[in-house]
Amino acid sequence: MANIDVYGEFETSWCPGCGNFSILKSLKEALAELDIPPHKLMVSSGIGQAAKMPHYINCHMFNGLHGRSLPVAQGMKMANPEMTVVCVSGDGCSYGEGGNHFTAAIRRNLDVTLLVHNNQIYGLTKGQASPTTARGHVTKAQPDGAASDAFNPVAVAIAQKAGFVARAFSGEPEHLVGTIKAAIEHDGFSLVDILQPCVSFNKINTFSWYKERAYILDNHDETDWCAALMKAGEFPDRIPLGVLYRKMEPHNGDGVLLAKHEYAKSDLKELLQSFA
Amino acid sequence: MSRQNINIVIGGAAGQGLATIGTLFSKAMTRSGYNVLVLQKYMSRVRGGHNTFAVRMGVDEIVSPTDEIDILVALNAETVNLHRGELAEDGIIICGDDIDKGDVSGLLIPFNDLASKPLFYNTVALGVLGSVLCQDICYFEQMLSEAFGKKGNEVVQANLDVLRIAFDWVKAKEAVYDCLPVPQYGENKLMLNGNEAIAMGALAAGCNFLSFYPMSPSTSIAQTLIGKGRGLGLKYEQVEDEIAAINMAIGASFAGARPIVTTSGGGFALMVEGVSLAAVSETPLVTAVVQRPGPATGMATRTEQADLNLVLYAGHGEFPRAIFAPATVEECFYLTHRAFDLAEQYQTPMFILSDQFLADSYQSVDVFDLDALPDIAKPMLTVGGGYKRYELTEDGVSPRLVPGFCETLVRGDSHEHDENGRITEDGENRIRQNSKRLVKGCGLWQDVIGPDYYGEKGADLVLLCWGTTLGACLEAAEQVDNHSVGVLHFKQVYPLREEQFMEFLEEAGEVVAVEGNATGQFARFLAQETGFRVGAYVLRFDGRIMTPQYVLRGLESIL
Ligand SMILES: Cc1ncc(C[n+]2csc(CCOP(=O)(O)OP(=O)(O)O)c2C)c(N)n1
Ligand code: SF4
Numbered sequence: 001m002a003n004i005d006v007y008g009e010f011e012t013s014w015c016p017g018c019g020n021f022s023i024l025k026s027l028k029e030a031l032a033e034l035d036i037p038p039h040k041l042m043v044s045s046g047i048g049q050a051a052k053m054p055h056y057i058n059c060h061m062f063n064g065l066h067g068r069s070l071p072v073a074q075g076m077k078m079a080n081p082e083m084t085v086v087c088v089s090g091d092g093c094s095y096g097e098g099g100n101h102f103t104a105a106i107r108r109n110l111d112v113t114l115l116v117h118n119n120q121i122y123g124l125t126k127g128q129a130s131p132t133t134a135r136g137h138v139t140k141a142q143p144d145g146a147a148s149d150a151f152n153p154v155a156v157a158i159a160q161k162a163g164f165v166a167r168a169f170s171g172e173p174e175h176l177v178g179t180i181k182a183a184i185e186h187d188g189f190s191l192v193d194i195l196q197p198c199v200s201f202n203k204i205n206t207f208s209w210y211k212e213r214a215y216i217l218d219n220h221d222e223t224d225w226c227a228a229l230m231k232a233g234e235f236p237d238r239i240p241l242g243v244l245y246r247k248m249e250p251h252n253g254d255g256v257l258l259a260k261h262e263y264a265k266s267d268l269k270e271l272l273q274s275f276a
Numbered sequence: 277m278s279r280q281n282i283n284i285v286i287g288g289a290a291g292q293g294l295a296t297i298g299t300l301f302s303k304a305m306t307r308s309g310y311n312v313l314v315l316q317k318y319m320s321r322v323r324g325g326h327n328t329f330a331v332r333m334g335v336d337e338i339v340s341p342t343d344e345i346d347i348l349v350a351l352n353a354e355t356v357n358l359h360r361g362e363l364a365e366d367g368i369i370i371c372g373d374d375i376d377k378g379d380v381s382g383l384l385i386p387f388n389d390l391a392s393k394p395l396f397y398n399t400v401a402l403g404v405l406g407s408v409l410c411q412d413i414c415y416f417e418q419m420l421s422e423a424f425g426k427k428g429n430e431v432v433q434a435n436l437d438v439l440r441i442a443f444d445w446v447k448a449k450e451a452v453y454d455c456l457p458v459p460q461y462g463e464n465k466l467m468l469n470g471n472e473a474i475a476m477g478a479l480a481a482g483c484n485f486l487s488f489y490p491m492s493p494s495t496s497i498a499q500t501l502i503g504k505g506r507g508l509g510l511k512y513e514q515v516e517d518e519i520a521a522i523n524m525a526i527g528a529s530f531a532g533a534r535p536i537v538t539t540s541g542g543g544f545a546l547m548v549e550g551v552s553l554a555a556v557s558e559t560p561l562v563t564a565v566v567q568r569p570g571p572a573t574g575m576a577t578r579t580e581q582a583d584l585n586l587v588l589y590a591g592h593g594e595f596p597r598a599i600f601a602p603a604t605v606e607e608c609f610y611l612t613h614r615a616f617d618l619a620e621q622y623q624t625p626m627f628i629l630s631d632q633f634l635a636d637s638y639q640s641v642d643v644f645d646l647d648a649l650p651d652i653a654k655p656m657l658t659v660g661g662g663y664k665r666y667e668l669t670e671d672g673v674s675p676r677l678v679p680g681f682c683e684t685l686v687r688g689d690s691h692e693h694d695e696n697g698r699i700t701e702d703g704e705n706r707i708r709q710n711s712k713r714l715v716k717g718c719g720l721w722q723d724v725i726g727p728d729y730y731g732e733k734g735a736d737l738v739l740l741c742w743g744t745t746l747g748a749c750l751e752a753a754e755q756v757d758n759h760s761v762g763v764l765h766f767k768q769v770y771p772l773r774e775e776q777f778m779e780f781l782e783e784a785g786e787v788v789a790v791e792g793n794a795t796g797q798f799a800r801f802l803a804q805e806t807g808f809r810v811g812a813y814v815l816r817f818d819g820r821i822m823t824p825q826y827v828l829r830g831l832e833s834i835l
Binding site for chain 2: 042047055065076078100104108262268269272275
């Protein structure tokens, strides 16, 4: 097992009390328990508070554009299938700006793990509604309350039969570590939607709000699609934590490392002759 | 004087197979040693509409498509009506005997007598055309055998029989057209279009990753890459949108792939933020933008040169780039290869700016010389201690390490960052890193391919052009009476290096910009960069390619 210290300790720009700290620590623990050395890990992120995560871990990282962390992560995985590829971003980034990439990544089923810090609000831009903000939630940008229904990411992922769909909570770190480990170990696309209180901008979905509703799944058949959908549908009255749905299917991708893959000149010459 | 080249236009509705006849014919002519240049015009629909496939061929190089038709092969009556007026004085029409070709000379083909069923009509047309031009049947036989080989011997034989009947039918009649001179050499040539040449140039450069979203007229680059490249190990993905395409390519490039993204104006507009990301993260990326008329959806299957401004300025913030605008199929290949080399050397976005005309224009070319291509720059896979991804260097280029092959960690960042790729808002660091990226532009500037100048220096008139308008300018230049005419052509439109061309402009009597857009984008850009203003413009933006005739008409009012 790798020592958790290899992933480093960095000063963050997060607010004291933010759920992100617990997620960061849990991720490092999961990586250590999986014995993934920093140079075998690539973390891709978008833009937002959550998306700063890779700056706080010793690893290969690419901190790209708002909403675009998944395409980058999938490109990385295709280029270098030997790497563990993890994608970390907020709910706005992953489900709003990057919504099209989210559903496409599920369908594409490359071996990439998506960790979404779901605080049901836009943190970095100071408190506007996100796709997971509840209808009626009042913000400075939505003074009459958010007008749209909230996006249910796990329900959508299950509906699309994503290979691994889990929900976790930053307030249940031990469970979170186990869930992240299982997601990374899953051979194919995996989603962990991690509920994360934003102490600065979300005064509704607070730590205690989550705590009251969350419970760890027990006796749930992860391979039962209908049961998984039912569980996903409990939100927001109750919040089942754990792996909601799992489907074992060979993922896409191969073992070729593109950095080392070159073409023989004779092959190229032959190809050119196909135009003769 | 015998004819130097002829322009054959095959016209009909989509779905009638005119592209099949056209490509088989062009390829047969390429094999027999002719130079060929194809101009395809088609409507954005799968069936019906009116399309043409024009083949201009000759013993000498063909530089441009032309408006004048020597032989019109009409697959329907509409073609005769639409194009009769474009026939040369001694032009002829070849069509079915059920079509009224008026008093124009030519041939009425009794399709029913020559072929047992309509399935073979295209082969009849091919045979008649070949025979009218006094060509050797053997190349046509080769083409049919290759084209129908997969369908089995019977199908091949049936087509060969019909071909022979069509050839003989023409021979039994009086000659309707002068024969072309026979090429001296039957050298090994290739025939491919601009998009195929971009794809092959990319493969020759070791491109092993493609992410794309289909958009005419760029799609055949992707399809060629996949068709030809997947056997070599190219990985490819048709993604959910162009934003994913460019971001996925950036991720792949960061992780060691050599990617290309291919698109057209609308798709490129979506990619713009990604261009900026490639620039700030210093991730090598080649993007091919194949222009069609805009704004927005514009005309999907027509041509234009109106996306220069978009590509020149794409991306927020300031960073260096290079833009190549090939004029010919050959340039598509070599410039694409070069773009890959520069992308890796300078770790900043590179663009190929082509257009629908070139995308679909089959041209005969000498076999690309792979052995003469320079080796492409490569990133490092391993490195010793003290590595900094964004290390400050004199030329701004920081050695690029691909993550994953040694223990050194690599950080790529979209934010402003320090030498180690750590996010920072420090003002001094910002100046250093931003300057470092911009300084790479000096190297790119040193490496600029200067424009080609054709004709005498100090000509009365210089035609200033870029990309695909070259051919029309060259041919028009030869036909202007009483004035000496030069042509200045840019195949790299950015950056510009004044010392490479200012004298040609300053010594010219008058400079006329010839462009396939409505506002003279390149001439205006040149003025902004150099202060030099052209005297007049010949602009075309009806969705059709610039032709020599169009240039000459435009010059009439200027000279
Ligand atoms: C293209 C683009 N649009 C908008 C932004 C501004 N922006 C940055 S982060 C963000 C939302 C952040 O919310 P979320 O993704 O939920 O992450 P959090 O900060 O809550 O962790 C927005 C709108 C941006 N950086 N880029
Ligand atoms: S704004 Fe919210 S999400 Fe961001 S660091 Fe502060 S508490 Fe955490």
